[in-house]
Amino acid sequence: MFDWLPRAASTYAHDIDGLIWLITAIVGVWFILAEAVLVFLIVRYRRRPGHPAAYVTGDRRRQVAWILVPCVAILACDLIIDGASAHVWEKMKQTQPKPELEIRIEGRQWAWIFVHPGPDGRLDTPDDVVKMNEIHVPVNAVVRFALRSSDTLHSLWIPELRLKQDAVPGRTIYGWFEATRTGSYGVLCAELCGAAHGMMRGTLTVDEPDVYRGWVAAEASPPPAAGAASPATTSAASTSPAAPASTPATKGAIAR
Numbered sequence: 001m002f003d004w005l006p007r008a009a010s011t012y013a014h015d016i017d018g019l020i021w022l023i024t025a026i027v028g029v030w031f032i033l034a035e036a037v038l039v040f041l042i043v044r045y046r047r048r049p050g051h052p053a054a055y056v057t058g059d060r061r062r063q064v065a066w067i068l069v070p071c072v073a074i075l076a077c078d079l080i081i082d083g084a085s086a087h088v089w090e091k092m093k094q095t096q097p098k099p100e101l102e103i104r105i106e107g108r109q110w111a112w113i114f115v116h117p118g119p120d121g122r123l124d125t126p127d128d129v130v131k132m133n134e135i136h137v138p139v140n141a142v143v144r145f146a147l148r149s150s151d152t153l154h155s156l157w158i159p160e161l162r163l164k165q166d167a168v169p170g171r172t173i174y175g176w177f178e179a180t181r182t183g184s185y186g187v188l189c190a191e192l193c194g195a196a197h198g199m200m201r202g203t204l205t206v207d208e209p210d211v212y213r214g215w216v217a218a219e220a221s222p223p224p225a226a227g228a229a230s231p232a233t234t235s236a237a238s239t240s241p242a243a244p245a246s247t248p249a250t251k252g253a254i255a256r
């Protein structure tokens, strides 16, 4: 309709946008109505010579109706919003489509750590690809994530996917998304989490499946040769030297 929202890039983005517009329309009508009545009453009952102010107790039936009728109407609007959002909640939160990719995400002060499965397609194996503030997924694939926080509350926010999910210390929260457009999108934290909260930014790269597979293959370390490299050496080699969180300690900390 308008370009007021970030470009939609997930399968449920349009459902969320529909709710945003529905709520905006309902609240907008009430806002205009309330302000119009307010201005009318201010003008109609302005101070005038010879018209003393009346003491209105609000206990007469017609006066009570001025309160009760809008309350019932607003409650009805709430129920309309609840009804419209129920199927979106069901689709996003209560349904877990069969994932084609599982990723582990950890929020910490002040970065996002993403653990991708390596070429073997499984997490918790030596070829896992651990990245700080960098997540890669294939387009048109269901991605299931397990989200955790290692310190305080964070909130994973990817506006183009219409995905926002709190990360709560001590809990693992599962969710999913399916990106529908290739490209790079911002990954933000939507929960004030400390002094450098504003710097807690990452990038989601959505690629064609073969490009994604190529990226994983390039980033993953080769499996350790028998007796050749120690596990610590292998873990360090599997990560980018520019990503300080991609250390053996990090991998251990976010492994289940």
Ligand SMILES: [Cu+2]
Residues within 6 Å of the ligand: 153, 154, 155, 189, 190, 191, 192, 193, 194, 197, 200
């Ligand atoms: Cu934050």
